[in-house]
Amino acid sequence: MNLLRFFPSRTVAFYMARLFLVRTFGILAGFVLVLMALNLLGESSHILAHPENGDGAVWRYVSLRGPELIAFMMPYSVLLGTLLTFYTMNQNSEVIALKASGMSAHQVLAPLLVASLGVAVVSFAFNDRIVSRASAALDRWQKADYRPVPRDHGDRSNVWVRDGDDLIEVDAITGRGNAAKLSGVTLYDRTGGNLVGLVRAPNGVREGKGWAIAPATRFDVASGKLTQLGRTHIGEGVRPDQFTLATVDADGLSFGGLNEAIHDLSDAGRPTKALEGSLWHKLSGPLSAVLMPLLGAVAAFGLARSGKVYLRAVMGMLLGFAFFVADNFALAMGSLGAYPPFLAAWAPFLLFLLIGEAVLIRSEE
Numbered sequence: 001m002n003l004l005r006f007f008p009s010r011t012v013a014f015y016m017a018r019l020f021l022v023r024t025f026g027i028l029a030g031f032v033l034v035l036m037a038l039n040l041l042g043e044s045s046h047i048l049a050h051p052e053n054g055d056g057a058v059w060r061y062v063s064l065r066g067p068e069l070i071a072f073m074m075p076y077s078v079l080l081g082t083l084l085t086f087y088t089m090n091q092n093s094e095v096i097a098l099k100a101s102g103m104s105a106h107q108v109l110a111p112l113l114v115a116s117l118g119v120a121v122v123s124f125a126f127n128d129r130i131v132s133r134a135s136a137a138l139d140r141w142q143k144a145d146y147r148p149v150p151r152d153h154g155d156r157s158n159v160w161v162r163d164g165d166d167l168i169e170v171d172a173i174t175g176r177g178n179a180a181k182l183s184g185v186t187l188y189d190r191t192g193g194n195l196v197g198l199v200r201a202p203n204g205v206r207e208g209k210g211w212a213i214a215p216a217t218r219f220d221v222a223s224g225k226l227t228q229l230g231r232t233h234i235g236e237g238v239r240p241d242q243f244t245l246a247t248v249d250a251d252g253l254s255f256g257g258l259n260e261a262i263h264d265l266s267d268a269g270r271p272t273k274a275l276e277g278s279l280w281h282k283l284s285g286p287l288s289a290v291l292m293p294l295l296g297a298v299a300a301f302g303l304a305r306s307g308k309v310y311l312r313a314v315m316g317m318l319l320g321f322a323f324f325v326a327d328n329f330a331l332a333m334g335s336l337g338a339y340p341p342f343l344a345a346w347a348p349f350l351l352f353l354l355i356g357e358a359v360l361i362r363s364e365e
Helices: 008-047 055-091 096-099 105-143 240-244 255-267 273-299 310-336 341-364
Strands: 156-163 166-174 183-190 194-205 210-220 226-234
Touching: 008 055, 008 105, 008 273, 055 096, 055 105, 096 105, 105 273, 105 341, 156 210, 156 240, 183 210, 226 310, 240 255, 255 273, 273 310, 273 341, 310 341
Parallel strands: none
Antiparallel strands: 156 166, 166 183, 183 194, 194 210, 210 226
């Protein structure tokens, strides 16, 4: 019942939401068309450089690149859609009429907040189901220089895996599962973080729950002696997929897929802090659409005849772009390990939520 009272007029709520959504998706369509045209100017020559590629390859590039551009421009479009909606309503004195009817600033803003929450949900689903797959496919295609993508047989080189305190380095691994074969195996035997010995072997195969390597030698750090071990067993509990894990591209995985990859990399003893930040950002990124009406609300209030509506719109735009700068900066710091993953993804959102609320309260006063 209290929620219904927050929207004193259903007609006004639908009217404002419709204005906001039409402007947002109209701006988004314009941005995507312009950016796609610019992308094609730079990439079409590379795509058509191969005789086997024709118009179909260009349209394939459009279908794979388009979702990325939509996801990239969505928050900016929501910001500009908010500013254009409020600027128009203020110019037509519609906001003044709403406040004169007894509506607070939060009630005026409520329809856009609900509509932007819907945009955030749709954006998350679109990113998770479509953008991640398109990004992964485009990345593989570009690595193949727009030629047919070769099949991944799981071969990897220069792989590191943690086994308790010990580290296992493999120059190359071929095959998958129990048929996997290791080449150039080095075991760094550590106790309490200190290196006590090196075990090396040119070959290794799966044996039981571990790996049999031969012919192995052991170098003892304390005594400096080299011992011939012959065939020996290492890596008890180290799975074959821990060696064949590829480099994880966070943009090319869904939320669930990235979460699973982080667990696998963690089991393999590889760093995951940057990926954890990207995982949280898959939630905070789409949810940033909810911030845009709050940051752009400064354009809604103030008398149109004061001549400062345009200035207020510019202030709202600056607040929005300041958020995007802070968001990218925090993600970069998270990738470098300077910020914890959760803080890197959510700190800009929470900070600008407070800033937007402070500006809204100040405007209402």
